[in-house]
Amino acid sequence: MDRQAEFAALIDQYTKGEGVQETALPRVALFKLSQPSEPMHGVHEPALCILAQGRKQVIVGGNIYFYDASQYLVVSVDVPVVGQVVDATPENPYLSFRLNLDPALISELILEAGLAENTGRDTPGAGLSVSRVTPELLDAVMRLLRLLDNPRDLAVLGPLAEREILYRLLQGPDAARLRQIAQADSNLRRVTRAISWIKQHFSEPFSIETLAAEARMSASALHHHFKQVTAMSPLQYQKQLRLQEARRLILIQGSDAASAGHQVGYESPSQFSREYSRLFGAPPLRDANRLKASPEMLLSA
Structure with missing residues (x-):
């Protein structure tokens, strides 16, 4: 079995059914989907995402990022995104590994490995980037996943495997971005x-x-x-959070549109409905009915 096939088999082994599967490994989640998804709105936390199979697009503002099993995605800040799985079948489902990034661990590793670098520049780039997966990075990820078969080893070896993953990232094109995540005054x-x-x-x-x-x-x-x-902009960011929370209130708590809009800060129901439709493609009630009929639209990874 080649490296990529083994990676897919490991993820498939630990995903039960469709959607996100939390694991016994801290900060690690797996995701499986057997068909392309509708656009999925959410706030993406700082994380490393690597696909074993399938293809995904992520939209942030006006920027579109595509990645597949040959690439990985790094997210450096909490940012509202629209994610969509664009390639998945029952025979070859979309399979994804996600590791949430811990600034404290990154900072500790930078100091211990002597990787600190002072270039005199502190200009943050985009909060998302797509880079090519190296064999060394993929091997470290698979070593981490194999520990799920050995719970007694997980507590000791898990942190070591996670550190190796971060170390490999710090050796690659996202090194500067990770240093900025860890640097308190960046x-x-x-x-x-x-x-x-x-x-x-x-x-x-x-x-x-x-x-x-x-x-x-x-x-x-x-x-x-x-x-x-x-x-x-900050105001556009706020608007995304407001509308996503209103959507949650309508769908999960059964709030009516006017109440949800008021609760998230809208004074004008018509403005709320207009901006909601612009973001989600349908007015609140119709959007909620569509989501209930297609629960896979709520999945995210």
Whole structure:
């Protein structure tokens, strides 16, 4: 069995049914889907995603990223995305590995391995990137997954395998991005502080000056770096969070559209319905009925 086939077999072994499967490994989840999906809206956390089979597209702002089993996706900040599995069949299902990135572990590894680098530049790039999978990275991921067969080894060897995965990433094209995730005073971490504040106060109006003070940046610098990282302005980011939360309230809690819109900060029901339709492709009630009829649209990875 070649490396790629073994990777697919490992993921398939530990996914029961369709959708996301959490594992005994901290920060690791697996995902399986046997048919292409509709566009799936969500907030993607900082993570490494590698496919064993299938193909996916991820849309952030106006940017579209495609990746398949030859590539991996790195996400460096919490960012609203539209993900869509575009290649999957029952015979060859979409199979995905996801490792959520821990800034503390990355920082510790950078120091221990002597990988710190001071270039004098601190310009964060886009919050998502697609790079080519190396044999060394894939081998480290498979070593981590094989530990699921050996629960007694997992507690000791799991952290070592995770460190090797991060080490391989730090040797590749995403090294600078990972250093910025780990560096407490980097502009990326300042943008991350702004994102965290918006997530906690998304239903409240705010000014860019207030957000800049929270991020400890000037208003102009925050706006520039925020858009560079997330492909959207802070207000556009807030709108995405509001609409995604309203969708959750309508679908999961059974709220009516007017109540959901008011709860997430909209004063005008017509504006809420208009912006909801623009993002999700249908008014709230019709969208909720469509989701209930097609539960695979709620899956994400």
